[in-house]
Amino acid sequence: MSVQTIRNVFSVETGYRLSDDQIVNHFPNHYELTRKDLMVKNIKRYRKELEKEGSPLAEKDENGKYIYLDFVPVTFMLPADYNLFVEEFRKNPSSTWIMKPCGKAQGKGIFLINKLSQIKKWSRDSKTSSFVSQSSKEAYVISLYINNPLLIGGKKFDLRLYVLVSTYRPLRCYMYKLGFCRFCTVKYTPSTSELDNMFVHLTNVAIQKHGDDYNHIHGGKWTVSNLRLYLESTRGKEVTNKLFDEIHWIIVQSLKAVAPVMNNDKHCFECYGYDIIIDDKLKPWLIEVNASPSLTSSTANDRILKYNLINDTLNIAVPNGEIPDCKWNKSPPKEVLGNYEVL
Template sequence: MFTFVHRMINHFPTHYEITRKDLMVKNVKRYRKELERDGNPLGERNEQGRYVHLDFIPVTFMLPADYNLLVEEFRKSPNSTWILKPAGKSQGVGIFLVNRLAQIKKWSRDSKTPFNPALVKDTYVISRYIDNPLLIGGKKFDLRIYVLVTSFRPLKVYLFKMGFCRFCTIKYDLNTQELDNMFVHLTNVSIQKRGAEYNSIHGGKWSMENLRLFLEGTRGRKVTDKLFSDINWLLVHSLKAVAPVMVSDRHCFECYGYDIIVDQNLKPWLIEVNASPSLSSTTANDRIMKQALIDNIIKVVLPPDGIPDVHWNKVPPSENLTDFELLLDEEIAAQLENARDRGQASNLPRWR
């Protein structure tokens, strides 16, 4: 019989610190401010007040708490479009776009006052809409990227190489008459598969490999490599932002589903992180990819003898990584740093 030491759980106790939209933004903002306060170069800002190295989430406010700040931002940019989402829901539920404050007042069901928190039953996040998304075939898409975390202290992060793109079924149009058309703006498969233009053969999906080939052919190898490097940077620092508030139980691991949008300048933006990304398949390629994901996760999180053990240092043999690649292992990083100080770095394994 297995004791508790031989059990593993596929969620960290406080995973919601990154998977709730409001907490994710709160933690990233706190992380940036702490780096800035400590004089860390990563906390540098430019002349416009934007973070030079950590500007990977859109301008975002919490409602109802930040309503006055939102009003001030609306006045600075009266022609901007914003996207409003419930903080704790998924699959596109309760999302809509606004470009006037009056629309938010109507949503709050009390147009007589600036905002009535008592009428809002849940926290919402409202973010500046990425209105210049990179389009392929005239359609908007986002990236679904799988990231495996086996420990938060020290942080151990692995990237699954077989992510994919999710396309809208209708060509992108920011015309105000199309703001309510979720088939234009939301890439969620749960929404798109209800549209008349949905193709069940390819499921509106592209492999990450196809995206890379397309970008290399249309934009060039150099900028494509930079985009994927920027995505890796985003993944690592979003996890570093929440690591201090995570309960890093040694019995736990987690596979997060990251949703990222790329704009026309090939800049990636973190939209949200899913704690239980869908493992159901809509196409044959989808099924193959997700079966590989599950199989690869098991190979990484279990020790070489295949028996769960919390005393294991969670450093899998390189052959067990298969379709995962190591993004960060703070334990190895610390060893490398110490070895460099002693002039012995060549004796340690390389990592990215």
């Protein structure tokens, strides 16, 4: 089901009630995790709660930075946080920032800025209300751009990882082992003259497939297992294992951050598309989470991967291909997990 259909199913106005033999593939308010602004808001709240509890997870260094929970780039909501953003921008005026509309996907509406004048021009051009105002036709997030990404062959890439959640309370989540890397088609440069070149900066297939250098055979993709082999040979096994442990940890923390606000309806499960960027120090950053990760295949390998993903997901949610049951085992035995592993 699409997210729009789910919204209608769970809408108070429709008065629709799911029966015990109906299960659906989204949680009613999945957007608490999958809308860029709400994800950041929930993670910030989660950090504060852990701090209040005196949890060692919320420990900070001498500069006031979270030691363990610093996995999302510094982010502000616009227009609401405009003044806070300006304050942060002025601390480091040579930095680059990336602007994204909160409710769009596939790289639509994204652009990079490195001057305050650019954001003021955007404000005028998009005919939004004054940044002092709280209202806007379209909310944006602005995040510190990771300008030191790990490069392979001189090109930037990100990771698309699939994560299945069967229940939020208690949290039961599974990582799909067959994720992949998405590469840009043009070599990376932090040069300000290339800020507008999305073939350098955005890894989305929806953008890269229009590039002159796009390869239709491999689709600019690498399997996660290939990435692992590459990193083990260039950086060593120990640091590679540490990197992947950190990625798993980030995913679990992001789910814990939204668990208290998620409507944990027993008829629901959800497969999310996590986008992670690794910087040149091998630190992973959570960029965003997608509610409806694309199941369209761009290559033959892609088709096999996505076929198996759907198959393995349904084998967990609808064991043995039987009639769906909302009382299904949310902690299934290992033998039915297929390519999923427990996080």
